[in-house]
Amino acid sequence: MDPALNPYTPGSGLMPPSLQGRDREIDAFDRLVARAKARHYDRGMILSGLRGVGKTALLNHLRNHAEHHGWYTVRLEAQDSAAGARLNHKQLALGLRTGLRKFSRKYALKQAGENVLSLIEGSSLSVAGVSMSAPQAKSPEDTLIDIEEIVEAISELVKPKGSALAVFVDEMQGLDPDLIAALLVAQHRAGQEGWPFYVIGAGLPNLPSVLAESRSYAERLFLFSTIGPLDQGAARNALDDPAAKMGGHFDPPALDMLVDAADGYPYFLQEFGAAMWEVAPASPFTTADAAAAIETGTTQLDQGFFPSRWDRATPAERRYLRAIADTGEQAPKTASLSISQSASGPFRAALIKKGIVYSPEHGRISFTVPGMAAFIARQPVNDA
Numbered sequence: 297m298d299p300a301l302n303p304y305t306p307g308s309g310l311m312p313p314s315l316q317g318r319d320r321e322i323d324a325f326d327r328l329v330a331r332a333k334a335r336h337y338d339r340g341m342i343l344s345g346l347r348g349v350g351k352t353a354l355l356n357h358l359r360n361h362a363e364h365h366g367w368y369t370v371r372l373e374a375q376d377s378a379a380g381a382r383l384n385h386k387q388l389a390l391g392l393r394t395g396l397r398k399f400s401r402k403y404a405l406k407q408a409g410e411n412v413l414s415l416i417e418g419s420s421l422s423v424a425g426v427s428m429s430a431p432q433a434k435s436p437e438d439t440l441i442d443i444e445e446i447v448e449a450i451s452e453l454v455k456p457k458g459s460a461l462a463v464f465v466d467e468m469q470g471l472d473p474d475l476i477a478a479l480l481v482a483q484h485r486a487g488q489e490g491w492p493f494y495v496i497g498a499g500l501p502n503l504p505s506v507l508a509e510s511r512s513y514a515e516r517l518f519l520f521s522t523i524g525p526l527d528q529g530a531a532r533n534a535l536d537d538p539a540a541k542m543g544g545h546f547d548p549p550a551l552d553m554l555v556d557a558a559d560g561y562p563y564f565l566q567e568f569g570a571a572m573w574e575v576a577p578a579s580p581f582t583t584a585d586a587a588a589a590i591e592t593g594t595t596q597l598d599q600g601f602f603p604s605r606w607d608r609a610t611p612a613e614r615r616y617l618r619a620i621a622d623t624g625e626q627a628p629k630t631a632s633l634s635i636s637q638s639a640s641g642p643f644r645a646a647l648i649k650k651g652i653v654y655s656p657e658h659g660r661i662s663f664t665v666p667g668m669a670a671f672i673a674r675q676p677v678n679d680a
């Protein structure tokens with residue numbers, strides 16, 4: 297098929313041609329927006345799931361919807377590098393300023409907007425972001441109070457318009473503890489004061505526990521949604537619809553083969569769909585084309601998605617990863633791994649830090665990417 301017309305979007309955060317299987321979250325958010333118009337305010341939302349399930353795409357979709365309805369939105373992608381805290385503060389300040397500019401223009405605000413701007417400029421967020429060498433002039437408590445003050449001021453601006461302020465935080469599990477605490481406190485206060493303010497967060501499956509560790513009431517502040525693989529119907533549509541729009545059609549058994557191979561994971565569906573478009577000489581796509589596409593797609597994954605994690609692990613860490621894979625379980629108990637628990641503690645911590653594994657519950661460990669165990673099984677043992 298013509299590569300220029302390939303409709304699939306394998307990648308990170310790329311809006312898929314057809315956003316399938318997320319009706320529950322989209323409907324919940326639609327309700328939030330509709331209710332805000334009537335000055336009824338609900339909880340924020342947290343979307344958590346493995347790598348490549350489509351959290352970023354969904355978060356961006358929700359943000360577009362909010363913007364379309366005249367909301368004041370801010371987007372933040374948390375960085376957990378050494379300079380992360382400073383960058384996150386700076387990004388939030390920038391996002392608040394950009395959001396303010398858009399909102400002020402839309403509603404022709406003048407003085408009220410200026411007042412909020414000076415509040416943002418003078419806050420610890422902006423101070424922390426001034427330069428690499430700038431000392432952390434203010435404390436975590438300042439951040440907390442400043443954010444509350446800014447949220448209150450913006451709430452006064454947006455409420456009369458039937459609008460709301462929403463901070464969309466991607467990779468939220470990596471946000472520095474000060475900002476997590478400040479956002480939770482502001483969300484908590486918003487509920488009590490009737491401020492139209494929402495944190496909409498996306499992140500790895502450990503995100504709910506990261507939030508709960510910060511503030512025990514976090515579990516009551518949000519609607520929590522697990523973003524998982526697509527069901528059969530949605531996975532079929534995710535492959536079928538984009539092709540059909542470009543004049544490509546699947547023989548039903550060929551479609552079944554790709555759906556099975558991708559196991560419902562959005563990123564894999566895009567990768568296999570793109571490969572199908574590449575290898576199929578013509579439409580309709582046959583089972584032979586599907587077999588070739590699965591081979592090409594798997595090679596693609598084995599060269600990019602998986603090695604980007606595997607290659608970052610040291611030999612000792614790889615032994616630990618292999619021990620997890622060998623159990624054949626989704627979330628084995630760390631005590632059940634064929635590797636001494638006391639010796640493996642540091643590797644476990646390092647792998648969690650690298651974002652390759654996470655602890656779904658106390659004493660258990662799991663991969664952050666689907667299909668990692670099968671990938672490890674495909675690697676020669678002397679590689680670990």
Ligand SMILES: Nc1ncnc2c1ncn2[C@@H]1O[C@H](COP(=O)(O)OP(=O)(O)OP(=O)(O)O)[C@@H](O)[C@H]1O
Pocket residue numbers: 305306307308309310311312313314315316317318345346347348349350351352353354534562563564565566
């Ligand atoms: N609902 C969906 N239907 C079909 N494809 C989707 C869907 N959501 C996302 N995708 C596709 O899946 C891939 C992964 O999406 P995205 O980057 O949003 O995942 P993610 O969960 O944010 O991953 P990560 O944890 O690595 O950031 C992209 O190629 C995207 O186009």
Ligand SMILES: [Mg+2]
Pocket residue numbers: 308309351352353466
């Ligand atoms: Mg993402």
